[in-house]
Amino acid sequence: MEDHAAPSLSGLLEAAIYVDDLNAAERFYNGVLGLPVVLRRDGAHVFFRAGNTIVLAFRPEITQAQTTDGPLPVPPHGAQGQGHICFTADGAMLDAWRERLEDAGFGIEADFAWPNGARSVYVRDPAGNSVEFAEPRLWEIAE
Amino acid sequence: MEDHAAPSLSGLLEAAIYVDDLNAAERFYNGVLGLPVVLRRDGAHVFFRAGNTIVLAFRPEITQAQTTDGPLPVPPHGAQGQGHICFTADGAMLDAWRERLEDAGFGIEADFAWPNGARSVYVRDPAGNSVEFAEPRLWEIAE
Numbered sequence: 616m617e618d619h620a621a622p623s624l625s626g627l628l629e630a631a632i633y634v635d636d637l638n639a640a641e642r643f644y645n646g647v648l649g650l651p652v653v654l655r656r657d658g659a660h661v662f663f664r665a666g667n668t669i670v671l672a673f674r675p676e677i678t679q680a681q682t683t684d685g686p687l688p689v690p691p692h693g694a695q696g697q698g699h700i701c702f703t704a705d706g707a708m709l710d711a712w713r714e715r716l717e718d719a720g721f722g723i724e725a726d727f728a729w730p731n732g733a734r735s736v737y738v739r740d741p742a743g744n745s746v747e748f749a750e751p752r753l754w755e756i757a758e
Numbered sequence: 759m760e761d762h763a764a765p766s767l768s769g770l771l772e773a774a775i776y777v778d779d780l781n782a783a784e785r786f787y788n789g790v791l792g793l794p795v796v797l798r799r800d801g802a803h804v805f806f807r808a809g810n811t812i813v814l815a816f817r818p819e820i821t822q823a824q825t826t827d828g829p830l831p832v833p834p835h836g837a838q839g840q841g842h843i844c845f846t847a848d849g850a851m852l853d854a855w856r857e858r859l860e861d862a863g864f865g866i867e868a869d870f871a872w873p874n875g876a877r878s879v880y881v882r883d884p885a886g887n888s889v890e891f892a893e894p895r896l897w898e899i900a901e
Contacts, residue, residue: 621792
């Protein structure tokens with residue numbers, strides 16, 4: 616391969632998590648986190664909008680079985696275990712997030728400051744995925 | 759719970775993928791995709807910057823064993839199987855991406871247009887995760 620530079624990538628558009636119960640996922644990501652549902656296929660998946668990004672919640676037994684021979688040849692994927700996603704959070708709102716999550720029955724698993732001072736708050740979604748709310752200055756990204 | 763509105767979330771800051779080989783992950787995400795390495799801990803994880811978002815590549819046997827009793831009590835997580843992430847891509851660059859990925863030995867697994875006309879290109883990273891490059895108008899998001 617010649618050493619051409621890669622075209623630039625502006626960021627993540629989607630992240631997938633795997634869940635057992637789409638209704639529980641919707642209660643958490645839509646009902647508690649307030650993310651609009653952009654697409655749901657009962658028994659298969661439910662997708663949520665977070666700003667200019669999308670959280671894809673899939674039942675892995677469905678996505679693992681999909682094939683690339685149809686009109687929409689989406690490659691199979693699917694994982695078991697506890698995944699991890701992190702949302703950009705305004706540091707001034709983290710106490711409000713703590714209260715909202717706890718009021719909804721989602722206990723705070725961790726809440727600490729990284730060495731550079733950025734704060735992260737962690738909960739588990741109903742499927743057991745680790746969901747973090749972090750100040751973007753953790754990665755030297757402006758709010 | 760009183761029915762207060764949630765504080766708004768501006769988007770995903772991080773998405774995790776799980777890999778077996780950090781060097782292979784770095785060759786793909788840094789060497790082929792051109793994403794700068796922001797942090798690496800040998801044997802554990804390597805993180806990459808994509809615009810204002812971060813791709814976290816973890817060895818799951820390490821993250822599953824972490825505990826929340828240290829000074830940085832990051833909750834455990836970790837999954838087995840093929841995960842999925844999607845990068846925002848400029849539609850005019852997708853042919854260049856195809857060529858770059860193929861030249862680097864990463865065959866195109868799928869390349870099609872969704873019903874709304876947005877195009878997606880899919881490859882596998884070295885760990886088998888499904889990596890998509892999609893025009894953001896797939897989700898009615900401006901380039």
